[in-house]
Amino acid sequence: MSVYDFTVKMPGGGTEALAAHQGKVLLVVNTASKCGFTPQYKGLEALYRKYKDQGLEILAFPCNQFGAQEPGDAQEIQNFCSLTYDVSFPLAAKIDVNGTDEDPLWHYLKQQQAGLLGSRGIKWNFTKFLVDRKGNVVARHGPQVKPEALAKDIETLLAAAA
Template sequence: MAGLFDIPVTAADGGATDLSAWRGQVLLIVNTASKCGFTPQYEGLEALYRDYRDRGFAVLGFPCNQFGKQEPGNAEEISNFCSLNYDVTFPLFAKIDVNGTHAAPLYTALKKAAPGLLGSKAIKWNFTKFLVDREGRVVNRYAPNTKPEAVAADIEALL
C-alpha cells in the first residue's frame, strides 16, 4: 500500500505526526483497549516487540473505545496502565475510532487493504492486528483472538 507511512496519525501527546519514523520496518498495528478480555495480549505484543525490534520490527498500538467502551481513559491513564501492568514500551498513539464516519485514515486504509472474514471491512473488536511489510504493504489481518505469539512466524518471514 503506497503511502501508508505518510498517513497522518495523532501521537499520544496529541501532536500531529505520521508513521514515517517506521518507514522500512515491519509493523504490527493493533487497536487496543485496557478493559477488555483480550487486554492481556499486551504482554505478548510487548514480547514480540522486544524480541524483534532490533531487527526492524515495531508494534504500534492505537487505543480505541468503540467496543463496549473498554478504553475509557485519557492518553496518560492509558500509558500508565500499560506501563504498570504490562511493562509496555512499544509506541502507543492517541485514542482513535477504527469504524464509522470518524474512523482514522490509517484504519480506513488498513481495512481496505486487508478485509476481514467474508470480505468484511469493519473491525469487529479490540486487538485486531494488521501485519505490514517494510514497503508498507498490509500482509495479513488477524482476528482479536489471535494471540500475538501466533503471529511470530509471519513476522520472522518478513524480517
C-alpha cells in the first residue's frame, strides 16, 4: 500500500486519485488560515515554485480541528490563500486529521510516520509529511519546522529515480 491508493476530496464535491501524482515527490500538509503558523503558506509556495518543474507537488488539506482556526468554506479558504500568499498549489476539501471522522489518507500517513515521542495523532496545524516518488511516507515534520528547512530533503528525494 502507498499514498497512491487513496482518493481525496476536493472543494466542490469532486475527488482526486493520488495515483495521478505517481512518480512525484509529495509534501502533504494540514493547513489553517487563522493560525500562528499560517505564514508558512509563503514558504510552501516558495518550495512549490522552486521545485514543481522537477517533480514536487504540495497537497494542502485545510483543517478546523485545532483552535477552530480554519472556519471558512472552500471558497473563502481559496480566496485567502490566493490573495494573501499567492498560493498556486492545490487545496483539498476541508478535512479532519484526527478522530472518528479523520480522512483515510491522514490515518495512513500517521501510521507510516509517528510524531514526537512516537505519538500518532496530529498535534496542530502545518504538520508536514514528505512522500518519495514511489509513494512511501519518508518523513514527518511538526508545525515548528518551516517549509524552507525541508529543501535539502526535497532535493534528495527529487534526485532519486522513481
